[in-house]
Amino acid sequence: MAKKVKKRKEIKRKLLHKYRLVILNESTFEEKISFKLSRLNVFVTGSLCTIGLIALTTLLIAFTPLREYIPGYSSTKLKKQATDLTYKTDSLVASLHNTNRYLESIRMVLRGDVASQEVNLDSLRERFKIDPSSIDLTPIKEDSLLRAEVALEDKYNLFERNATGAEIELFPPLSGEISNAYDPEKQHYAVDVTAPKDTPIKAVANGTVIFSEWTADTGYVIILEHKDGLISVYKHNGSLNKRQGEVVRAGEVIASVGNTGEFTTGPHLHFELWSNGNAVNPLDYIDF
Template structure:
């Protein structure tokens, strides 16, 4: 026990023995600064300093923007913004791919690379059409009898009120002589109207221009998307007054008549009208002459 006490006393004596730290002038040995220290004081000060440094570092990392300068740490807002930008970029990329596919589909129609039998709704084309025997389309006796009864009822029905069958009125794009009519059999899904050069071509309905560009086969072409699934196409124009993305009103001038493109045989307007992806005869709705 005495040896342990002696060791403790020695350690205690070392810890609490007063020492003086003196700073002297090297040339004159004049005392500049002195400090009375013990090992215990040095230990306590060093421990407190280490604790303060750890506390300050933790506070900086947890609660101040300075942590962004520490390798391995990033701003929460920066991470959130980066995630949102990545999602927007993916969305924009997908939308651009869809638009590119849509424009390529329209260009294929304009250049005649697709056949009528391969048309589908997404590319302003119609689905496969099977050939039907005309004899099978003839009405039988029961159908003829039903038609006759309905006709007689309608003839003497005094309470029937006339209702318009067409809810949309189309504006004539031009006035002129039709040189070639609509013919699905000949795969001519349009009407050709002979015109004088630079005759104004007008929009048949209000809508938005989804294509306005030059093609090798059909020259300057404008395609307008209207409400209720209608799309109008104007080909062989000499020049265009509208660009893709422009909004147009009914009867507004969109181009001037000409004879552009390899397939053009003279100054005329090649006009197409589509409904829900199917070509329809424009003369059913528009009077060109």
Template sequence: MATKNPKKSNLKQKLTDKYRLVVLNENTFEERFSLKLSRLNVVVFGGAFSIILIIATTILIAFTPIKEYIPGYASSKLKADAVKLTFEADSLKIKLAILENYTKALKPVLTGEITSENIDSLQLEAQQLTIDESELDASREDSIFREKVERENRFAITNSNLNNLKVVFFSPLSGTISQDFDSSAKHFAVDIVAKTGTPIKAVADGTVIFAGWSAETGYTILLKHTNNFISVYKHNGNLLKQQGDLVKSGEVIASVGSTGELTTGPHLHFELWNGGYAVNPTNFIDFK
């Protein structure tokens, strides 16, 4: 027959032996409180209390402002200040570039490369130029051309409207319009919702007159088209064209994003201007 290990029996007995904890009144020796415990109970209760204490401490640090006092964690206000300072630094960099260009333009005058003598010599050469007045007389072809131009200018309003009708715009993006053009609410655009990264296309042939970043509208690009039309694309994820580039109608110029402080999610904020006035894009473009 197998015999039990006396060491294991002694360990089990030590863990399960009951002890009584009694709290007495020091003066009267009256029993106030008593509790029966064993070594095993103490280990279990102590371990459970330690686990609960660790979990509570972790939750307290992770979901309360106390974590800001721990080295390595930055406060939300500090992050906001850092972002604001980054935008201000970008603005200062642009202003510095403008100031440098202005200084370069003044440098020839300040260093003496352009003097009053040079200016006087240019003026003298201009005065010595002789003009043959016979060349100023209009030829027969010139007279016919002037008469044609004057005839067209008599109906400038009508011709301007006809020219505007010749401009054909295409939809920059296929998506759902979340907010329509509303001049009374100063929302001079249509907002088109689409997935992040969806290509944004030029509505017509034109030239990029601005492509850059602003704090409120994020990555923004502006195109100038014929007949004084300007199209504006805001809150882009990234820009694929630079200022001065020529683009064709339907060419991809950016992608959908959610950049800038005024954004409400991935969408395109599209504006259309003509002659300095905002026009309703839905009157010219079918976004369906």
């Protein structure tokens, strides 16, 4: 028992034993600063400084933007940005997929390698047929003058007369002789119409230009998209008057007859008509 008490007193004495920390001038040995220290004071002071440093670091991490510079710590703002980018990426992927499908269908039309499928021609005729009973055919003076002027200038330069109606009328892109008829068995999904070079080619109906470029096989090609899934294709043109994205009206000049492309034998128009992805015979709807 006496030894334990003696040992405790010895530990207490060592902890409370006073030391002096002196800072001297190296040249003159003049005492500049001195501190009275003990082991207990040093231990307590060091512990408090450590606790204070830990508390300050915790506050900086929890309540200041400095935490974002700590490796492995994720920022809320960065998480939100990453989530937004993920949504945008998904949208872009879906849009790119749809665009690729659309372009592939256009390529198939240009190559003419879409297999002809059975088409209900009667329903297609009904779709593009105008009901005379729904149109007021009583001409006014101004209308009569306009009709006479148009008839003199261009027989087929007619615009849609029923602007509010749902039906459209197909007009001949040009007048000429049929040199090669529509023949699905030979994968010729078009009619070839011969005409003098530079003869104007007109739109068969109101629509939008979805393709207007040069191709090696069929020369200058222009494709129009009309309502109700109807697409008209004009190949081997000598020149193109419209660009992709432009809106055209029925009877408006969009190109001229030419002899361009590898697969051509003379000035002519290679004209195709597609309904909802299926090739149809243009002679069933247009009188060339």
